[in-house]
Amino acid sequence: xxxxxxxxxxxxxxxxxxxxxxxxxxxxxxxxxxxxxxxxxxxxxxxxxxxxxxxxxxxxxxxxxxxxxxxxxxxxxxxxxxxxxxxxxxxxxxxxxxxxxxxxxxxxxxxxxxxxxxxxxxxxxxxxxxxxxxxxxxxxxxxxxxxxxxxxxxxxxxxxxx
Numbered sequence: 001x002x003x004x005x006x007x008x009x010x011x012x013x014x015x016x017x018x019x020x021x022x023x024x025x026x027x028x029x030x031x032x033x034x035x036x037x038x039x040x041x042x043x044x045x046x047x048x049x050x051x052x053x054x055x056x057x058x059x060x061x062x063x064x065x066x067x068x069x070x071x072x073x074x075x076x077x078x079x080x081x082x083x084x085x086x087x088x089x090x091x092x093x094x095x096x097x098x099x100x101x102x103x104x105x106x107x108x109x110x111x112x113x114x115x116x117x118x119x120x121x122x123x124x125x126x127x128x129x130x131x132x133x134x135x136x137x138x139x140x141x142x143x144x145x146x147x148x149x150x151x152x153x154x155x156x157x158x159x160x161x162x
Contacts, residue, residue, distance in 0.1 A: 002046040004142055007056045010040030014063050016071040020116035026082045027097045032074070035150040039067055039125065044143035054139040059129075066125065074103055077120070078110040085110065118156030121148040126158040 019034040041063065045053045076094055077083065084095040091102040092110065113120040126146040130136060136144075144160040 002140070004044055005047050005053050006042050006044040006143075007053055008040070008042045009056060009059055009063060010038075010147070011060065011063075014039045014067055016067040016069075018070055018072070019074040020076075022117055023077065023080050023082050023096065023115050029082075029096055032101070037070075037121070038147075038149040039063060040147040040149075040155075041129070042143075042145040042147075043141055046140040046142070048140075054141065058139075062129070066128070070109065072107075074108045075116045076103070076108060076110050077113050077115045079112055079114045081114070118148045118150050118154065119158070120156070122146050122156040122158035126160055130160045 015036055015038045017034060017036050019032055021030040021032050023029045041059065043054075043056070043059060047053055076085065076092065078085065082096055086093045086095075087105065090105060092105055092108050094101050094103060111121075111124060113124050123146075125148065126144065129146060130144050142162045145157060146159075147155040147157050149155045
Protein backbone atom coordinates (compact mmCIF):
# COMPACT_ATOMS: atom_id res chain seq x y z
CA UNK A 1 0.00 0.00 0.00
CA UNK A 2 1.46 3.42 -0.94
CA UNK A 3 2.27 6.04 1.67
CA UNK A 4 0.07 9.10 1.18
CA UNK A 5 0.49 12.71 2.19
CA UNK A 6 -1.41 15.91 1.55
CA UNK A 7 0.06 19.12 0.18
CA UNK A 8 -1.82 22.32 0.97
CA UNK A 9 -1.44 25.28 -1.40
CA UNK A 10 -3.02 28.48 -0.14
CA UNK A 11 -0.63 31.21 -1.25
CA UNK A 12 -1.29 34.92 -0.72
CA UNK A 13 -1.30 35.53 -4.49
CA UNK A 14 -4.10 32.99 -5.11
CA UNK A 15 -6.94 35.49 -5.29
CA UNK A 16 -9.06 37.34 -7.79
CA UNK A 17 -11.41 40.30 -7.60
CA UNK A 18 -14.82 39.80 -9.16
CA UNK A 19 -18.36 41.11 -8.94
CA UNK A 20 -21.43 38.90 -8.48
CA UNK A 21 -24.82 38.66 -6.87
CA UNK A 22 -26.24 35.69 -4.99
CA UNK A 23 -29.69 34.58 -6.11
CA UNK A 24 -31.97 33.47 -3.25
CA UNK A 25 -35.20 32.83 -5.17
CA UNK A 26 -37.15 33.85 -8.25
CA UNK A 27 -37.87 37.18 -6.58
CA UNK A 28 -34.94 37.83 -4.25
CA UNK A 29 -31.25 38.41 -4.93
CA UNK A 30 -28.39 40.48 -3.65
CA UNK A 31 -27.35 43.68 -5.35
CA UNK A 32 -24.34 43.50 -7.63
CA UNK A 33 -21.20 43.81 -5.49
CA UNK A 34 -17.63 42.55 -5.44
CA UNK A 35 -15.31 40.37 -3.41
CA UNK A 36 -11.65 39.59 -3.21
CA UNK A 37 -12.08 35.84 -3.68
CA UNK A 38 -9.39 33.47 -2.35
CA UNK A 39 -8.52 30.03 -3.64
CA UNK A 40 -6.78 27.16 -1.90
CA UNK A 41 -6.29 23.46 -2.51
CA UNK A 42 -5.25 20.36 -0.64
CA UNK A 43 -3.93 17.57 -2.85
CA UNK A 44 -3.31 14.05 -1.55
CA UNK A 45 -0.81 11.87 -3.37
CA UNK A 46 1.70 9.08 -3.02
CA UNK A 47 5.12 9.69 -1.51
CA UNK A 48 7.83 8.33 -3.85
CA UNK A 49 11.15 6.66 -2.98
CA UNK A 50 12.79 10.13 -2.76
CA UNK A 51 10.32 11.31 -0.12
CA UNK A 52 8.43 13.53 -2.58
CA UNK A 53 4.75 13.58 -3.35
CA UNK A 54 4.63 15.46 -6.68
CA UNK A 55 5.98 18.69 -8.10
CA UNK A 56 3.47 21.05 -6.55
CA UNK A 57 4.95 24.00 -8.46
CA UNK A 58 2.79 22.63 -11.29
CA UNK A 59 -0.36 23.40 -9.31
CA UNK A 60 0.91 26.74 -8.06
CA UNK A 61 1.16 27.83 -11.72
CA UNK A 62 -2.22 26.31 -12.63
CA UNK A 63 -3.94 28.02 -9.68
CA UNK A 64 -2.28 31.36 -10.38
CA UNK A 65 -3.46 31.18 -14.01
CA UNK A 66 -6.95 30.18 -12.86
CA UNK A 67 -7.17 33.24 -10.60
CA UNK A 68 -5.94 35.52 -13.40
CA UNK A 69 -8.67 34.15 -15.70
CA UNK A 70 -11.46 35.44 -13.40
CA UNK A 71 -9.84 38.63 -12.10
CA UNK A 72 -11.77 41.89 -12.61
CA UNK A 73 -14.89 40.37 -14.17
CA UNK A 74 -18.56 40.23 -13.28
CA UNK A 75 -19.49 36.57 -12.80
CA UNK A 76 -22.99 35.48 -13.82
CA UNK A 77 -24.60 32.09 -13.11
CA UNK A 78 -25.56 30.86 -16.55
CA UNK A 79 -27.53 27.85 -15.25
CA UNK A 80 -29.67 29.70 -12.72
CA UNK A 81 -33.34 28.86 -13.17
CA UNK A 82 -34.12 32.41 -11.96
CA UNK A 83 -32.16 34.33 -14.60
CA UNK A 84 -32.93 34.98 -18.22
CA UNK A 85 -29.83 35.92 -20.19
CA UNK A 86 -29.95 37.38 -23.67
CA UNK A 87 -27.28 39.19 -25.61
CA UNK A 88 -26.60 41.61 -28.39
CA UNK A 89 -23.31 42.61 -29.95
CA UNK A 90 -21.86 44.36 -26.88
CA UNK A 91 -24.00 43.39 -23.88
CA UNK A 92 -25.43 40.51 -21.92
CA UNK A 93 -28.92 41.41 -20.71
CA UNK A 94 -29.48 39.64 -17.40
CA UNK A 95 -33.08 39.57 -16.20
CA UNK A 96 -34.18 38.60 -12.71
CA UNK A 97 -37.71 39.12 -11.42
CA UNK A 98 -38.66 41.28 -14.40
CA UNK A 99 -35.70 43.67 -14.04
CA UNK A 100 -33.00 43.66 -16.69
CA UNK A 101 -29.42 44.70 -16.15
CA UNK A 102 -27.10 45.20 -19.15
CA UNK A 103 -23.52 44.05 -18.59
CA UNK A 104 -20.67 44.58 -21.01
CA UNK A 105 -19.58 41.30 -22.57
CA UNK A 106 -15.94 42.37 -22.28
CA UNK A 107 -16.35 42.67 -18.50
CA UNK A 108 -18.59 39.66 -17.85
CA UNK A 109 -18.10 35.90 -17.67
CA UNK A 110 -21.03 33.49 -17.85
CA UNK A 111 -20.21 30.45 -15.72
CA UNK A 112 -21.94 27.05 -16.03
CA UNK A 113 -23.22 27.11 -12.43
CA UNK A 114 -26.57 27.76 -10.74
CA UNK A 115 -25.34 30.55 -8.48
CA UNK A 116 -22.15 32.54 -7.88
CA UNK A 117 -21.47 31.33 -4.35
CA UNK A 118 -18.40 29.96 -2.63
CA UNK A 119 -19.85 26.44 -2.69
CA UNK A 120 -20.70 26.56 -6.40
CA UNK A 121 -17.34 28.10 -7.32
CA UNK A 122 -15.48 25.45 -5.29
CA UNK A 123 -17.24 22.72 -7.27
CA UNK A 124 -16.71 24.53 -10.57
CA UNK A 125 -12.97 24.96 -9.97
CA UNK A 126 -12.66 21.37 -8.69
CA UNK A 127 -14.14 20.10 -11.96
CA UNK A 128 -11.61 22.12 -13.94
CA UNK A 129 -8.69 20.91 -11.82
CA UNK A 130 -9.63 17.21 -11.91
CA UNK A 131 -10.98 16.77 -15.44
CA UNK A 132 -7.65 15.43 -16.81
CA UNK A 133 -7.66 11.91 -15.33
CA UNK A 134 -4.41 10.96 -17.09
CA UNK A 135 -2.63 13.92 -15.45
CA UNK A 136 -3.92 12.92 -12.01
CA UNK A 137 -2.88 9.31 -12.62
CA UNK A 138 0.61 10.35 -13.75
CA UNK A 139 1.10 12.40 -10.57
CA UNK A 140 -0.42 9.58 -8.45
CA UNK A 141 -3.01 11.91 -6.94
CA UNK A 142 -5.63 10.21 -4.77
CA UNK A 143 -7.71 13.16 -3.56
CA UNK A 144 -8.25 16.82 -4.34
CA UNK A 145 -9.91 19.49 -2.23
CA UNK A 146 -10.67 23.01 -3.50
CA UNK A 147 -11.57 25.86 -1.14
CA UNK A 148 -13.01 29.20 -2.22
CA UNK A 149 -13.47 32.16 0.10
CA UNK A 150 -15.30 35.44 -0.41
CA UNK A 151 -14.11 36.85 2.90
CA UNK A 152 -12.06 36.02 5.97
CA UNK A 153 -12.71 32.68 7.66
CA UNK A 154 -15.52 31.55 5.34
CA UNK A 155 -14.82 28.82 2.78
CA UNK A 156 -16.80 26.71 0.36
CA UNK A 157 -15.15 23.32 -0.06
CA UNK A 158 -15.49 20.69 -2.79
CA UNK A 159 -13.77 17.31 -2.68
CA UNK A 160 -12.76 14.63 -5.18
CA UNK A 161 -11.49 11.19 -4.21
CA UNK A 162 -10.36 8.20 -6.19
